[in-house]
Amino acid sequence: MKKLLEEKQEAARTRVFTSISGREVAPLHRPQDASGIDYARDLGDPGQFPYTRGVHETMYRGKAWTMRQFAGFGSARQTNERFKYLLEHGSHGLSVAFDLPTLMGRDPDHPLSLGEVGKCGVAVTSLADMETLFEGIPLDDVTTSMTINSPAAMLLAFYILVGEKQGVAQTKLAGTIQADILKEFIAQKEFIYPPRPSMRIVVDMIRYCTEHMPKWNSISISGYHIREAGSTAAQELAFTLRDGIEYVQWCVDAGMDVDSFAPRLSFFFNSHSDFFEEIAKFRAARRIWARTMKERFKARNPRSWMCRFHTQTAGVSLTAQQPYNNVVRTALQALAAVLGGTQSLHTNSLDEALALPTEEAVTIALRTQQIIAEESGVVNTADPLGGSYFVEKLTNEIEAEALEYFRKIDAMGGMVAAVERGFPQREIQEAAFQFQKSVERREKIIVGVNEYTMEEKPLGILYIDEQVAEEQVARVSALKATRDDARVAQALQALKAAARGTDNLMYPILEASRAYATLGEMCDALREAFGEYEEPPVF
Amino acid sequence: MGKIRVVIAKPGLDGHDRGAKIVARALRDAGMEVIYTGLRQSPEQIVAAAEQEDAGVIGLSILSGAHLPICRRILGLLGEKGMRDVRVFVGGIIPAQDITELKQLGVAEVFLPGSSTEDIVRLIEGTASAR
Numbered sequence: 093m094k095k096l097l098e099e100k101q102e103a104a105r106t107r108v109f110t111s112i113s114g115r116e117v118a119p120l121h122r123p124q125d126a127s128g129i130d131y132a133r134d135l136g137d138p139g140q141f142p143y144t145r146g147v148h149e150t151m152y153r154g155k156a157w158t159m160r161q162f163a164g165f166g167s168a169r170q171t172n173e174r175f176k177y178l179l180e181h182g183s184h185g186l187s188v189a190f191d192l193p194t195l196m197g198r199d200p201d202h203p204l205s206l207g208e209v210g211k212c213g214v215a216v217t218s219l220a221d222m223e224t225l226f227e228g229i230p231l232d233d234v235t236t237s238m239t240i241n242s243p244a245a246m247l248l249a250f251y252i253l254v255g256e257k258q259g260v261a262q263t264k265l266a267g268t269i270q271a272d273i274l275k276e277f278i279a280q281k282e283f284i285y286p287p288r289p290s291m292r293i294v295v296d297m298i299r300y301c302t303e304h305m306p307k308w309n310s311i312s313i314s315g316y317h318i319r320e321a322g323s324t325a326a327q328e329l330a331f332t333l334r335d336g337i338e339y340v341q342w343c344v345d346a347g348m349d350v351d352s353f354a355p356r357l358s359f360f361f362n363s364h365s366d367f368f369e370e371i372a373k374f375r376a377a378r379r380i381w382a383r384t385m386k387e388r389f390k391a392r393n394p395r396s397w398m399c400r401f402h403t404q405t406a407g408v409s410l411t412a413q414q415p416y417n418n419v420v421r422t423a424l425q426a427l428a429a430v431l432g433g434t435q436s437l438h439t440n441s442l443d444e445a446l447a448l449p450t451e452e453a454v455t456i457a458l459r460t461q462q463i464i465a466e467e468s469g470v471v472n473t474a475d476p477l478g479g480s481y482f483v484e485k486l487t488n489e490i491e492a493e494a495l496e497y498f499r500k501i502d503a504m505g506g507m508v509a510a511v512e513r514g515f516p517q518r519e520i521q522e523a524a525f526q527f528q529k530s531v532e533r534r535e536k537i538i539v540g541v542n543e544y545t546m547e548e549k550p551l552g553i554l555y556i557d558e559q560v561a562e563e564q565v566a567r568v569s570a571l572k573a574t575r576d577d578a579r580v581a582q583a584l585q586a587l588k589a590a591a592r593g594t595d596n597l598m599y600p601i602l603e604a605s606r607a608y609a610t611l612g613e614m615c616d617a618l619r620e621a622f623g624e625y626e627e628p629p630v631f
Numbered sequence: 632m633g634k635i636r637v638v639i640a641k642p643g644l645d646g647h648d649r650g651a652k653i654v655a656r657a658l659r660d661a662g663m664e665v666i667y668t669g670l671r672q673s674p675e676q677i678v679a680a681a682e683q684e685d686a687g688v689i690g691l692s693i694l695s696g697a698h699l700p701i702c703r704r705i706l707g708l709l710g711e712k713g714m715r716d717v718r719v720f721v722g723g724i725i726p727a728q729d730i731t732e733l734k735q736l737g738v739a740e741v742f743l744p745g746s747s748t749e750d751i752v753r754l755i756e757g758t759a760s761a762r
Contacts, residue, residue: 192644192695196671203673206704207697208644281646281670321649408649412724412744445744447696447726521652528653532747541745550727556696629669631639631652631659 112366112536113324114526115489121481129484134379138433138474142382144375144487145475146433147398152471158436159461160237160402164189164214165448166560168224171214175229177451183458185267187237187438188225189213190247195282197243197615200564209561212448213239217568218610222250223257232260236267237312237402237436242284244271245297245598246614249605252305268309268358268402271297274335275314277511279321279520281627284615287508289622293597294339295346300598302353309358311339312402318516319362320408322524325373326490328362330497331507331516333380333399337498338507340389350389354396363429364406365421371477372486374432377401380491403429404438412445414540415551423460430464431477437461447553514628521631568610575608583607584617591621635759637688640668640677642705643697650722651692657748658690658755674704681709681717687759693723699732706737718758722746 109117118125129135136142139149148154161183164171175186191213193205199217200209209215216222231254240247248269252262273290276283283290294311301310315332323331336357343353361377363370381399385391405425410418419442426439439457441449449457465471477483504510511517530536537543583604590600597618604614639655641648648670659665666684668677681689693701698721709717721733722742730741740754 192697196644198644204644204671206643206674207700208695211696212645212694276646281648282644283646321647410744446724524649525653525656528657528748532749538745542747553726555726555728558700627669629667631655631665631667 111325111369112364112527113326113369113523114530115324115369121485123481125481126479126484129488135478141386141394141397143378143398145478147378147400147435151433151474152430152465153474156465156471157430157434158184158235159458159465160185160187160436160438161454161458162187162189162239162404162438163454164191165212165554166210166214166556167563168214168216168221172225172227172229174451175225178454178458179229179234181455181458182462185235185237185436186229188239190238190240191215193217194243194247194611195240197246197284197611199568199610199612200561201568202612205561207558207561209564211556215560215564216247216250216611217564218571218608219250219253219605220567220571220608222247222254226254226258230260231255231258232264238267238269241270241273241276241280241282242290243611243615244269245293245601246605246611248297249598249602252602253605262305264307265305266307268312269297270312270314270360272311272314272335272360274338274507274511275317275332277625277627278318278331278335278516279323280317283625285618285622286625287511289591289618290625291338291342291508295342296596296598298339298343298353299346299348300596301356302348308356310353310356312358312360313339314360316360316362316404318520319364319406321520322408322527323520324523325364325366325369326493327497327516327519327523329373329377329380329490330494332359332361333377333384333494334498334501334507336381337384337388340385341506344389350385350391351393351396354385354389354391355393355398359399359401361401361403361434362406363403363425363432363434365409365425367424367428368483368486369490370425370428371432372483372490374401374403374429374434375475375478375483375487376491376494378433379487380494400435402436402438403432403434405429405440407440407444410440410442410445411538411540413545414548415442415446417540418442418445419456419460422457423464426460427464427468427470430470431475433475443551443553446551447555450552450554514630571608571610579607580604580609580613583609584613587614587617588621591618635663635688635755636666636684636686637663637690637755638666638668638677638681638684638686639690639692640672640680641670641692642672642674642677642701643693643695644671645693645695645697646670647694648692650694651690654690654692654722654748654751657752661752661756663755674701674708677705678708678712678714682712682714686717688718688720688755690720690722690755693721693725696724698723698725699729702733702736702738718755720751720755722751
């Protein structure tokens with residue numbers, strides 16, 4: 093008996109424990125692990141540079157995070173109903189998921205749209221669909237986030253025009269459009285045009301928002317998809333913030349004053365399953381961004397220094413097996429995001445490894461956030477884990493790893509150049525493969541997948557049938573029959589001309605949208621001018 | 632017997648290629664000849680790639696919900712071209728109710744989230760050697 097105990101203790105001493113990112117974790121942390129930290133220089137109170145402990149002085153005592161559930165499926169009419177349901181049940185803001193034809197700038201009748209219409213988001217083909225999507229939802233009453241990238245400029249134009257029709261000026265519109273094309277090349281791969289013209293579209297949009305939309309976050313620089321593609325926590329942090337640097341650099345190079353646009357840059361991170369590593373990542377994000385903006389870009393406005401971010405729990409961590417376990421995973425990940433000081437949060441639904449979520453599943457996801465906010469007590473004090481030897485050391489480590497990636501990418505000539513060389517893509521691919529192998533070797537346990545498995549009954553899911561596609565095609569045909577074709581043709585011609593020149597693309601896009609040009613038509617005009625990007629198929 | 636030749640493809644408009652690339656690499660590591668088509672391939676392009684590469688297996692990664700119309704088209708094209716002996720595997724987010732229909736269309740197997748690459752290798756080796 094004694095021998096067995098000794099063997100167990102010996103095993104605990106020699107076994108290597110790692111985080112989900114493969115980071116080795118020490119058995120105990122002591123004061124010396126956090127000894128180099130200077131409170132004022134490295135942490136600061138919440139609301140104080142370098143914002144390691146949070147961007148607001150009062151954090152959640154002043155205002156809870158925004159509970160923002162990503163939603164969209166089927167037709168604009170169906171999603172409009174889901175939006176109203178979410179708002180009625182305590183959601184604070186809207187977040188639109190578009191279907192793949194919309195994300196790729198294809199009309200529903202394009203051959204590649206086969207089977208995709210309304211499936212993983214809502215189908216929006218023209219301003220007409222956007223009008224339906226927000227019917228009965230006053231745009232000066234809600235904030236809206238739109239997850240769209242290559243065709244972001246068109247969707248922003250649709251949103252502005254819906255506001256206009258409701259009598260809400262664009263100066264009053266509040267929300268975010270993702271418009272982060274770099275992470276598309278890096279991870280999610282919903283790109284249309286080559287990297288450089290794609291960056292020009294982003295710069296045009298940031299300039300437009302800076303000049304006309306003071307309450308709008310012009311971009312949401314996203315690590316979420318980088319992480320979902322299989323990166324480590326430090327890679328997610330490094331590539332996201334380095335993408336941010338790239339956008340700032342391009343805007344500065346285009347002649348914009350850094351403090352004119354930087355306060356409206358926002359970020360979007362993943363909250364994965366390794367609890368402390370995630371909290372440290374969020375804290376490191378704020379410190380790195382604050383120092384980068386102050387030191388590298390000489391920003392003077394404190395708002396330019398603040399890394400404000402949205403968080404979504406990790407979709408990739410959800411299992412199709414024993415789906416109710418996903419409620420627990422999501423709750424832990426949501427708690428990490430809150431302890432990490434997020435400004436808004438989406439919690440995934442338990443059935444998302446199987447399909448788009450049902451209303452019932454979405455409700456549990458929203459209630460998860462409400463339980464954290466109302467019952468757990470974690471909102472009472474800011475950055476409750478600040479000063480933990482372990483969390484401070486982890487924050488330093490992840491920061492150092494990210495800064496090392498910055499050096500490598502700077503040496504390549506920046507993120508666009510690194511993307512063109514496939515550098516971040518390869519790093520992520522390798523990390524994803526290694527994680528898969530560690531699961532298959534059972535070094536990493538996923539409950540219900542490679543341990544604690546059992547037979548189970550299938551779950552009832554949301555099912556989108558093909559009728560949605562037929563109806564969407566019919567709606568577009570009807571639209572084309574009633575609009576002013578000459579005006580559309582002229583607007584598309586003007587868009588092409590602007591793309592070949594240097595004028596801001598937002599203005600001709602607004603005009604074409606007003607004329608009810610379809611998204612596919614506008615994107616095709618830009619395809620003619622910019623060409624299409626094809627990624628070298630390596631694995 | 633020569634190497635098993637596999638075309639791994641991402642049909643439709645989706646760009647989430649984590650699964651496709653992991654499977655492609657695992658099959659290559661298991662000694663198969665893997666041709667990865669890259670993103671956004673039409674059914675016609677995928678079948679043409681299989682024909683040109685003389686592949687015995689097509690692996691489709693579909694996460695977007697477009698699996699039924701896409702598989703219907705691909706299996707139809709394989710039939711038209713007299714390539715019925717090409718085994719088609721699908722991996723992705725596929726509702727249980729659609730698995731039966733996919734198999735009726737002629738899909739050899741459907742791999743859901745959480746599948747191990749070892750199982751995928753074993754199954755492909757099993758069916759391809761019986762070819």
